[in-house]
Amino acid sequence: MAKYKIEIDQEQCTGCMACNASCPDNFEMKDDASGMPKAKPKNPDVDELGCAMDAAQVCPVNCIHITEMETGKKLI
Ligand code: SF4
Structure with missing residues (x-):
């Protein structure tokens, strides 16, 4: 299992390309x-x-989510 999972809420993504x-x-x-x-x-x-993580932080609508898989903790 990978350490992290990166997900993007496709409904919220505006396509701004910042990430x-x-x-x-x-x-x-x-x-x-x-x-x-x-x-x-x-x-x-x-x-x-x-x-x-930098990309997730610049997303203007905060629709990039990163989860630490071992703990299930949402990092952003
Ligand atoms: S920065 Fe956020 S809103 Fe912009 S393209 Fe990336 S995921 Fe979509």
């Missing part, structure tokens, strides 16, 4: 079914957070 700009290593933009750009984690299950 992608802050952390292109782990966030990419993909159009949803209606053609709206939405952020996706390139790898939702990671052992190292790298820049993912």
